[in-house]
Amino acid sequence: RKEVEQDPGPFNVPEGATVAFNCTYSNSASQSFFWYRQDCRKEPKLLMSVYSSGNEDGRFTAQLNRASQYISLLIRDSKLSDSATYLCVVISMDTGRRALTFGSGTRLQVQP
């Protein structure tokens, strides 16, 4: 089993739709969680951190479920410009060293 898993998609949704992605992680000692967005032929850019209590930034809501070991990203009122690949990144401390693992990404295509 991969340390961090994401459904690769693609998720094809119409404009205005609500879409949610999950990202599961296997290391129960994982400490920090982030969602990144990567556009085609560009580097990933930080979208938002994921806090234990859940957090919202505009149309985007991130949640963490430690019991089931997954994080989620919800996008409301999808825009065409939301089309991208969304990567989750999990950071943990492994024998005193910081280890980061990211998922392979979920591709979102918002259609007019």
Added chain:
Amino acid sequence: GAVVSQHPSRVICKSGTSVKIECRSLDFQATTMFWYRQFPKQSLMLMATSNEGSKATYEQGVEKDKFLINHASLTLSTLTVTSAHPEDSSFYICSASRTGPSPLHFGNGTRLTVT
């Protein structure tokens, strides 16, 4: 503004030559930097973890003698693709972060084309 700078953003070289890519953390010290490669329509693949003052840790299947990593200072890591071949053509990205539970910051990537 950018906190991780990568240079060059694009390079075209002939087969057999070597190419050096630089990754700099601009306003923080990074004891660890990461190098990735991404082929078209594929996900990012971690190649190696660059550790300041010590040897890099390479992922399985990545040739350490072909992809030389040097992390000589707390703000600079370099990746040298030696004796490049057309199959090495790819998008190479570095990342770094501050200590603690800080997010990764990615460089803007280097698109390497080997002819």
